[in-house]
Amino acid sequence: MQITPRDIWNISPHLVVAALGLIILLIDAIWPRISKRQLANLALLGLIGAGALQARFWPRGQVTPVLGGMIVPDGYTAFFNLVLLVGAGISLLLSTDYLEWDGSAHGEYHALVLFTAFGGMVMAAAGHLIVVFLGLEILSISLYILAGYQRERRESQEAALKYFLLGAFASAFFLYGMALVYGYAGSLDLHAIARAAGAGQGAAANQLLLTGIGLLLVGFGFKVAVVPFHIWTPDVYEGAPTSATAFMSVVAKAAGFAAFVRVFALAFPGADLRHQVGAVVASIAMLTMVVGNTAAVLQTNIKRLLAYSSIAHAGYILVGVVAVLRNPAAPAEGVSAVLFYTLAYTFMNLGAFAVVLALRRRGEELLNIEEYAGLGFRYPWLGALMALFMLSLAGMPPTAGFFAKLYLIRAALSPLVGMWWLVITLALTSVVSFYYYIRVVTVMYMRPAVEGEQAPQASAGPHLGTGLALAALGTILLGLIPAGILQAAQQIAEGLVELGGMALR
């Protein structure tokens, strides 16, 4: 294999993020007294730099794979890399104040955030299952450490251990799936798998291949937290430091879906096979939406509520995946809906966590939803922003969440998909989700505020303020003028589908 300067240039965003993570680790080790705020700023600068390098590939990247087919620097990669960079950047902005308040501001946090983002970017760019696995492990191992970052808190330790044990198990499932797919196709390159699975007429009835695909589904399903692989999510989200929860909820999900959609859109082209796999994914999507939304209704802790809400959103995105699998005429529609949803979810979920990160009461985090009483009048800005993010997560019209859901429904409603019951489930469970999202808003605005020492305090430094503003801006702009991003997403999706078609010729 040859590596040309062009290859290096094509993966430059990845390299910048990884190198910066190492540099920050070393700077913090050599000069331990350096201000952690400076380190966060350096990390942010690097993320912006990587984003600028990545923007060159927007919206149409280079279709030919580099590094021997391992990495595909196409528009799809560019989109998800930018989503991951934005997610990591806003998370870093949100975490500096929180970590200082918590007394656990160490340089390792910033390095781990960068390593996680790097792992996610590798997953998004992977054209080969080994590279998917490599990225998955880089992402996961960094997240295990971040979950246990507050090592003196028992809940944090518990979260890390649970996440690690179950995550290692899920990785094993994924690896076994890879092995079985290799046994069928004789290669782990996505295009080679596609050629093998497309040429053989019996692909849809081949038990080796189907078992392999099923195991891959388990591995991906665990990472993006869909039912029945979701048990870890509420505990880990609750136990991990809130800033890390915010980060993992968006970045792990975006990276997981990036690889998920690419693998399932490219590697298994046969119509029969896709029909079958689509049916399985559809039932998982339905379970996820129902369980996630009904369990969220019962939650009193805002972090657990957002955990179940993230499960429900993973279910919504799966509807888009079903549309990719079951619509042979226009799979690009499903892909673009997933792209748009991931971006919208990144902004609105980070925004909701930003508000949680800003609130305190008597030196504790404000996590009980009942304690949000009267916040809307005490802190009008914060209250209004929380209401905005909650309404967006629920999918109210002038926000990003509404259009994201609309495009998903439009993609899934095509008669070729033939899954009207899935769309009905999406709509009905969304109605259920209104209950728990709006409850946060009503508690903030319609309950009398608590006075005196018990009253919650808000503190938003410049970093957190910027992060909050960026998340709000993204949520509003995607809701008001979705056309630009949607068009780009469609172009990117068509690029991905074309890539799949080229591989078969």
Next chain:
Amino acid sequence: MLNPYIPVLILMAVAVAVAAGMSVATSLIARIFRLRRPNPIKSQPYECGMTPIGGARVRFSVKFYLVAMLFILFDVEAIFLYPWAVVHRHLGWLGLVEMGLFIGILAAGYLYLWKRGAFEWD
């Protein structure tokens, strides 16, 4: 489909049979011919010929865990140098640069551990 593996399987069965047969045979033969003169020194744990001091169930410091972990880490990484050394002529400059990067990342980890005090006992 599995045909090529059948000779391997037979070889494995023969190896297991030979190993099991020899160990059973030697212990049986020894049982017939050996002398029986037990004494307390023979039943002591072997400590390179020294008289044992204290019991065998000593508690080890948890710090050994870190030492062992770091040893495994760097030891396994060093193993990767050997296959490279075998084919480095074939890989040329690209291989050299990649190995440099690999060792560089390893050195960064080493420097990090050193500065964080992972090699100090107290």
